[in-house]
Amino acid sequence: MTRTLPIHDAIPALIDALRGRGRAVLQAPPGAGKTTVVPLEMLRAGLVTGRILMLEPRRLAARAAAERMAQTLGEGVGETVGYRIRGEAKVSRATRIEVVTEGILTRMIQSDPDLPGIGAVIFDEFHERSLNADLGLALCLEVAGALREDLILLAMSATLDAGPVARLMGDVPMITSEGRSYPVETRWRDRPRRKGQRFEDGVADLVTEAVAETTGGVLVFLPGEGEIRRVEALLKGRVPPECLIRPLFGAMDFAAQRAAIAPVTQGRKIVLATAIAETSLTIEDIRVVVDGGRARRARFNPGSGMSRLVTEPVTRAEATQRAGRAGRVAEGVCYRLWTKGEEGALQSFPPAEIEAADLAGLALELALWGAGPADLPFLTPPNPGSFTEAQALLQMLGALDARGLITDHGRALAALPLHPRLAHMLAVAGPDAAWMAALLADRDPLGRGAPVDLSLRLMALRDPRAYAERPPHPANRGAVERIRTEAKRLARQAKPATPPLSDAECAALAYPDRIGLRRKGDAPRYVLSGGKGAVMPEDDPMAGARLIVATDLDGDPREARIRQAMQISEAEIRALFADQIAWQDVCLWDRRERRVLMRRQERFGTLILDDRQWKEAPPEAVARAMLDGVRDLGLNWSDAARRFKARVMLCRDSIDGLPDLSDAALLEGLEDWLLPYLKGVKSAQDWKRFDMLEALRARLTWEQMQALDRAAPAHFTTPLGRRIPIDYGSDPPEITLRLQEMFGQTTHPLVGGTRLRVTLLSPGHKPVQTTTDIPGFWDSSYAEVRKEMRGRYPRHPWPEDPREADPTLRAKPRK
Incomplete structure (x- = not known):
């Protein structure tokens, strides 16, 4: 050599x-x-x-x-x-x-x-x-x-x-190994791309500039097929006629890919490529690179169990790799769609796929190997949350047992060159599922904007010519042929299965957690059997379907958008998952209706296939559901319960064993103290009428209650013999009563050696005096109060010496 x-x-x-x-x-x-x-x-x-x-x-x-x-x-x-x-x-x-x-x-x-x-x-x-x-x-x-x-x-x-x-x-x-074969000149933009300019327009402008200023082949880096097609359309008519535009992306057939990397005999080549051209390809006669500065990566969300493609800025390492394509066979030039100043904000290296990808395949391989993630020398350990989600999926598919060990079915899945979901479908449904497996493993042959219905894609595979005659969504012939070839190969690897399954049943085998039931309402929103939510475009022909299998979602963790789905009947679900459908008696708090729902529900996962009233729900089950209602509504404090809480909290330091009656402690221990007292409480209105005092008092022993009554008595007995509740929520504790009821009181009321704050009311129950010294009030301010009150309330007694008067709540009799 x-x-x-x-x-x-x-x-x-x-x-x-x-x-x-x-x-x-x-x-x-x-x-x-x-x-x-x-x-x-x-x-x-x-x-x-x-x-x-x-x-x-x-x-x-x-x-x-x-x-x-x-x-x-x-x-x-x-x-x-x-x-x-x-x-x-x-x-x-x-x-x-x-x-x-x-x-x-x-x-x-x-x-x-x-x-x-x-x-x-x-x-x-x-x-x-x-x-x-x-x-x-x-x-x-x-x-x-x-x-x-x-x-x-x-x-x-x-x-x-x-x-x-x-x-x-x-x-x-x-x-x-130092140095490239040939040097590459890098040219950045003088200023950032103008606000509002579409990405594809900016790339097309830069390609046009590069073609005008240079010679030789041009390699343009774009994030995906969609951007490639749009830039291709923009360049037609803007570059000289001798320029041949060649798309290059992974989903193309090999003949088209070869055409993109082969040298041209006449004219000048412009290759519009994804990151496929970053690696070990030497694309003949390339002298110029135009880097759009974007990369598309799959990001897996363990919470939703879904991956979504995101478009992100390239890293510095990727930009270096791309620029190097211009110097493979001669001196070259690299045009970048960003300024030199913007380059400083780029990340150094792209994330490892193991950090962001769906780990179901990895989890299956490790189970087959008989090891966990910690047992092998990974450069970057897999994310624990994502790995746990992957194991849960494999258990749902029957590939792992309850201990996380691989099953015979799991070994069969690992032998198939498919994602475990699709391998499970092919293993159970047999060769008939090969069409579906090949379709779901590849890109959508109908492209962006096509209807959601997956059966349209299957129709395009099974009879491409017939489907191509049906506008407005003709199939991509190259993609269709590639998927058909793969389907034939997969069919040879699958073992026959009986009885044959429908397309919808095949899809449900692959995505048992994405069987969707339409929610009530006008908008086509679905709850999926795995517990997530999804929404379908309102104008899609399938928007009215009651039951679907969602085979492609955008991965939004709040409410995923359905990109592909197939309608399925309830009979098909029952036939396929009969062992997983069961009746459940449900008592739960409904936050929207603010009451306990008592239902008997036939469920598949989180889907409710049938829902009936449960009239004979046990009281304890209702009470337990109402505990969630209490957590939602908050504690309901009556005046008496609030005063009792204040007494207990005041004496916790002096009396052994008194419970913590703070809101936080009570809400944390609801089941211990409140559950036995919730009989008949089923709604927010019932809770509003409920008095917690009895349940709170039951938390104290007889001895603790006696000690509490001595240290902080609940009532003050007036000269009339009436018991007035003492409010321990203030400092000092307080009582409120009519002024006339304190006639004859010569000493100030005490509790535990502490003077009570006494608020004296007029006959009209308006405060006229607050004091901690009743004898002093009689001697000082009472005369002024008497003078004013006699004019307002002449029918009530206002003696000159209140010490000698009899207490009363009555008015003078009419003459």
Whole structure:
């Protein structure tokens, strides 16, 4: 091989490191040639006994790498160098270097843990930190430590923070290849994109500028297929006629992908690509990169159990990787749709997929391996909440038992190249579910804006020509053919099942937690069997359906938007989940109606299929439900109950064992003190009439009540012999009574040696004096009060000497 690429300078150090330690981390910038040079150099050095297995994150990259290496050797693919990807393989007995997509390694290890015939495993583009790559490296490290000390392991990346990976692999050597093949000039925007300008318009403007200022092929980075199609439409008519616009994204068929990466014989090529073009692809004749600065990532929400795609700014590592595409074959230019100042706000590296993805597949693989997340050397441990959600899903599908151990059904699911949901559907429903499995595993062939109904997609698969004649949503023919091919492959892997199931039943097998029942009301809102909420577009033809299976949701944790669903009948649900449908007697507090509901409900998950009144609900069940009502409504304090609470709280320091009657303590212990007294209380109105005093008094023993009455008596006895409640909520404690009732009182009332505050009322029950010295009041202020009150209330007694007068509540008799 001709030593013309920068990576060749690092090869001797790399070979020495692998020969001495058997493991290494290689950092090489984009364009250095590591993907196609390193495996061949390892083979040429006689370093490996057996095959070299190299992992690539994408199928297109795997095929392209294998073809390039085979071309270097002057051979065809499948001889010394071959590849294996999902649904396709080109290998032979002579194959020494096998390029595979990352999930294939996991299957190989699970089938034969000692990896017979494999001498080395290379993790290419490890900086992408895909879930399969993280799992593959963790499994390989364990295999090498326990079964295969001779297994060579190499992690390669362009932008990886290599230190943590090297430490994980056992403090192995880090080899660095300096420099690109050719320099790349970076051009930022002079000012931020103007407010209100659409992203696609900004990209189209920048591409037009780049085409006018440069020569050679142009590679444009966009977050997804939708943006690619919109920019493609904007560029038509704005770029010279000799420019050929070539989309490039993962869902395209291989023929279209090849056309995008192949050199053009005439004119100039503009490739509109997703992040698929960041990795090990050398797209011929590219001299210019236009970076839109956005990346699309899947984010998993453990609370909703759903993933959603989010569009985020690229990281600095991704921007570096993208810029490097311009210098692969000649000097290049990179245009960035942001200013140099904005670049400082970018994150350094993208998050590892294990931090944000659905972990159901990982949980199944670990269960099959017989290990937990803490048992394997992960560079980034999986999120505990997400992992617990994944295990719960697998238990619901029957893949794990109650102890979290894999079942025979789980082993069958792990053998299928599908998400556990779809694998469960295929395993139970058989070949008839292959259409559905292939469809749900791929992108929507009808695209954005199509109706929700999943059966329309199945119609497009089963009879594409008939469906294409039905506007306004013609199917994407390329996507349809790709899904049809996958469906045929999956059908061959599935075992026959009887009886045959309907499409709706197949969907429900995959998503038993997303069977939706329409809520009452005009808006098409649904409660899902797993407990979440979802909403359908009001103008969708399926908006009136009572029962659906939601197969695609946007993942909004509050109320997910339904993007794909299929109508299902109650009879189909009952036939499929008969063992999970049961009657439940329900007593619960309804916050909206502010009363206890007593119902007998037939339930599937959180769905109520039938609802009847439960007339014979046990009083204790009603009372327990009312406790939630009390928590909702708050404590109901009567004056007597509030005074009792004040007495108890006042004496807690002086009397042993008195309970805490604060609101917080009472609400926390409702079941202990209030439950026995709630008989007949079923609503907010009942609670409003309820007096808590008896229940509060029952919290004290007889001895405590006696001590409380001595220390803080509940009443003061007036000269008339009437008992006036003492309010201990004030300092000092207070009584309120008519002034005439205190006639004859020569000493001030005391409680526990403390003077009471006495509020004296007029015959009209208006306060006329508040005092803590009754004798002093008689001697001082009483004369003025008498003078004023005699004019207002002449029929009531106002003696000159109140000490000698008889107490009374009566008025003078009329003459």
